[in-house]
Amino acid sequence: MSTGQLPPIESVSGGSHGVEAGYEQMLALAERYESQAADFVEMAGLGAKVMANGDLLESAILSPGSFADAEVQVLDATTGTDGLTVRAIGIEADALGVRAVVAAFKASDALSKHATEMIDNALGRMLLPAALASLPALLLAGGAGYAYYSTLSPAEQQALEKQLADDLGQLLHDHPELAQHLINGGGGLIQTLLPGIGLLDPADGPIDQATTNDAARLLSLLLGNSTDYQVNPLSDLPPGVGAESEVPGDLRTLIQQLDRTNQIDARDPNAQGAIQIQQVGDKYIVYIPGTDDMSPIPQDGEHARDMETNYQLIGGLDSAYGNGIKQAMLDAGLEGKDVMLVGHSQGGMVSTSLAADPSFTQHFNVEHVVTAGSPTAQVPHLPDGTHAIHFENRGDAVPLLDGEDNPDDPNRTTIKFDEGSSDIGGNHGLDHYANGAAAADASSNGSIQDEIDRMRDDGYLGSGASGPVVSYQVTR
Structure with missing residues (x-):
């Protein structure tokens, strides 16, 4: 098979270059920031130890000017406005910022999933009432459709069946997300069909409602x-x-x-x-x-x-x-x-x-x-x-x-x-x-x-x- 004949890859999610991997890399960066900040704080603490060194203090008598200049330089490098302590605080703030961004992204992902589950569950709950409300029209349309179908020859019936199957397959190919959302409403549909049965509760999904997984579990229990x-x-x-x-x-x-x-x-x-x-x-x-x-x-x-x-x-x-x-x-x-x-x-x-x-x-x-x-x-x-x-x-x-x-x-x-x-x-x-x-x-x-x-x-x-x-x- 030549490369030109390969089917196109539409999407790749997850893995070492996926979104969650990116979150982990960002959190690892935050950890490095925090480690660097801790090193700076430790180094800043050395300034006080240096200035308290006995030999250095004794040398101040011999050269007060040089000692004062060294003291200013050490304090400026450790606790000054551009010193290690201030830099450590800034790096720590950067680490907190990175963690906050990751937390916000993850919260947004969770909220999106929660909302989708709620909408799909509600869709499943609506399917049965909607079908019952439209039952007379469906029966009328079905009767008319069967009457038309019965007038066709066997070959024409077969062609019509194939056309309907092709149309459904094409719809699934063009809009797979529709089928996915309908299936994800399976828990809501089963809850409507079997209200209060108890086998679907408590639900195990991200919402306090039955999920498709709960519905599948019920079907397996019934079998x-x-x-x-x-x-x-x-x-x-x-x-x-x-x-x-x-x-x-x-x-x-x-x-x-x-x-x-x-x-x-x-x-x-x-x-x-x-x-x-x-x-x-x-x-x-x-x-x-x-x-x-x-x-x-x-x-x-x-x-x-x-x-x-x-x-x-x-x-x-x-x-x-x-x-x-x-x-x-x-x-x-x-x-x-x-x-x-x-x-x-x-x-x-x-x-x-x-x-x-x-x-x-x-x-x-x-x-x-x-x-x-x-x-x-x-x-x-x-x-x-x-x-x-x-x-x-x-x-x-x-x-x-x-x-x-x-x-x-x-x-x-x-x-x-x-x-x-x-x-x-x-x-x-x-x-x-x-x-x-x-x-x-x-x-x-x-x-x-x-x-x-x-x-x-x-x-x-x-x-x-x-x-x-x-x-x-x-x-x-």
Whole structure:
């Protein structure tokens, strides 16, 4: 692929050059100011000690003029109008100013988030009353629409359905923020549907109202909130199926390896729920695919990668998939090892969730997380030693399901690129995310390149043959 064919990167947030990293650099500058001011104060105190020196005082008898001149010079340098004490006060004031600016910026960010959550919650509360108020008109329009639809030939009906789907997909591609705000109003909508149910309160968000995370938690509870799992090794995959035994050379290759794992169940329907673990030197990359069963209500009791797991992950709960991945890694002998988690869709959700879970990180040192097409904002923080790259394709609805932007943290870089179209399902494909990763490889953005360099330094990106790739199947 030539550079001219790479999809444009629309935005990069977080990482070493992000807003939060800038705040940290400003606070570090304030600390240096304060340290310098303390040094000046200490140096100013030496002036009094110098003037009280016995030998110096005795010399005053021999040369009173020289002593007086030295006294004036020392006092002027330490406590004078341009001395160390005054300079220390000025530097300390600068430090306080820097801290005040950072505090003001952070307060503004928090206020903006609070206001957005309040507005979105109110929007969710308004949806049901608005729909009920317009129900007669909707029924009338729907009846007229069905009457017209019924007069069309099967080919014309199919064309109309495709046109409607394309129009909806184009709307999502052109205005993804609309879908994000609607989803973020999920807590308000559920509160309206089920007033006083109590399962949504107390809310866990930045406002004293239910959030989308609360709504997802309720849905998972209604489905049973099962976390039972079963893990089996997969040792008889067809030749050429799954990740190759080559060290990923860059982000694009890493996503392509994930895609090969993702395609295992397409080649072998009995292998649904497959994950793969690749040894790279003395470290390991875990490839974690996404949802198999997209039915709102799971259709069987076997799939661990179903909508119940999605609800659990957005709601901040444990899941059968996450527990099964942990057990598979233990079975593979990864206790105490350095690992990278790479996930698509639900796989990225569970990767981010596990990396923030102390009960998981007590067994594994998660150095890196890479997600493709995953909602991950429901995980507010990752440990300082864990670095993440989140890829989001414009027009892909799945990354919007958390209802908000990812945290702008120094150790989390979110890359939004545009290789989308009106095909909502197609925009979620890993072929697009491999191209987005290639655009990141070619980017000069500081946050991106710092993360790539860190992955190389840590040994996850390189060249040549890797160690073995082992496969496991996670089911309920």
